[in-house]
Amino acid sequence: ASTKWAFGAWSQAEGWPTHVTFFRERLAVLRGSQAWFSVPADYENFAQRDAGVIAADSAFSVDFRSGSNDTISWVMGSSDLLIGTEGGELSISEISNSEPFGPGNAAPLSGPGFGSRRVMPVNVNESVFYVQNTGKKLRELRFTSGSDGYASFDRTVLSSHIAKGKIIQLAYQKEPNSIIWGCCANGDLIGFTFEAEHDVQGWHKHPLGGVFGSGQAVVESISVIPSPDMERDQLWIIVKRTINGQTRRYVEFMEAEWDVDEDDEEDMFFVDSGLTRNGVATATIGGLFHLEGESVNVLADAAIVGPYTVTSGAIQLAVAAEVTHAGLAYTATLQSMQLNQLGTVSRIVRGFAKLLGAVGLKFGPAE
Secondary structure, three states: OOOOOOOOOOEOOOEOOOEEEEEOOEEEEEEOOEEEEOEOOEOOOOOOOEOOEOOOOOOEEEEOOOOOOOOEEEEEEOOOEEEEEOOOEEEEEOOOOOOOOOOOOOEEEEOOOOOEOOOOOEEEOOEEEEEEOOOOOEEEEEEEOOOOEEEEEEOOOOOOOOOOOOEEEEEEEOOOOOEEEEEEOOOOEEEEEEEHHHOEEEEEEOOOOOEEOOEEOEEEEEEEEEOOOOOOEEEEEEEEEEEOOEEEEEEEEOOOOOOOOOOOHHHOOOOEEEEEEEEEEEEEEOOOHHHOOOEEEEEEOOEEEEEEEOEOOEEEEEEEEEEEEEEEOOOOOOOOOOOOOOOOOOOOOOOOOOOOOOOOOOOOOOO
16 A cells, blocks of 8 residues: 555546647646646656656646636637636746746746636737627737736727627637627627738728618627638638528538729629629529528629529529529628817818719718
C-alpha cells in the first residue's frame, strides 16, 4: 500500500476540460478556473516531473481564480493566452521574458472586468474582438503600453442599436475589406468595418430578401472561408425563410463585389438566394425550384426586369437574354446624419447624390 497517490485532474467525478487551444508550443486545456499546459511539442504528456525533477519544459498548471464568476466563456492564444470569463478578462504569460514559458515563469494577469459572452472572439491585427456578456456590445481587447496590461474598448458605443438582437457568433473577413460579421439571436446579420491604421470604423446591418413567418429572413449561423480562387474571403451563412408556405434553410455565400473599373454591367449581382445563367439568349429561366412560389427580380443583360413569380422552378422573361441573375430583391437604405446643426432650424433646398455602380435611387424625408 502507498499514500503517494492522487485523483486525476480530469475524470467523470472531477469533470473534463471545457476549452482547448495551443500556446507556446504547448497544448493548453482549461476547466473552471484552472489551465493545464502540456510538455512542449508533446501534447499528450502532462507529466509535471521528469525523474522527480521539475524542469523548464515540464508540464504545469495555473490557477487563475479571481473570486468574481470565473466561468470560462472563451480562450484565445495571442501574444499572451487570453481568457474571457463571465466576470472579466485576463491573460496568462511569462513573468520574465528572459526565461521560457514554463513552471515558475507563468502567471495570470487580471484585465478589464466587463465580462464575456460564450462567443468565440476574432483576432484583428493586434486586437481581439469579443462580445460582452449581455450580447449587445462588441468590445476590442488591446494591450496598452501605458498600463502594461490590456484595455477594453466598446465599439458599439456610437451605434448602440446595432446589436440589440444579441450577438451569438462572430466571423472575420480580411479581403477585400476588413469586416467583423456578427450573427444575432433574433436573426440579424450585422457587420463592422474596421481599419485601425486608417481610423476607419462603421457598422452596417444586412436584412436579407425573403421572409420567415411574418418577419424578415433569419440568419442562424455564419462563417468566413477563402474563396476557391483565393482572391478574397467569402462570407457563408445559413438562412431560414418561409418558401411556398414551408420553412426552408439554405446555405448561401456572399458574391464578389462588383468592380466598376473591371466588371461589366451585366455581371452585377444584387439579389439574395440568387442564381446566374450565362449562355445562349433565352426568355425561359429555370433552376429556381428553391424559390418556388416566390416573387423574384431579375437583371437581364444589365436591365432590371420583373418581378416574376416562380412557377415549376422557372420564370418567363418578356425578352430573351444571355446573362441573367434571378433572386429575391432587397432594399438598401441609407439614412444620413443630421444635415443641419443641432438646435438650429434649416431649410434644405437642394441636394446632390453621386452613385457608383448603381442605376438609380429614391429619396425623401423618411423611409
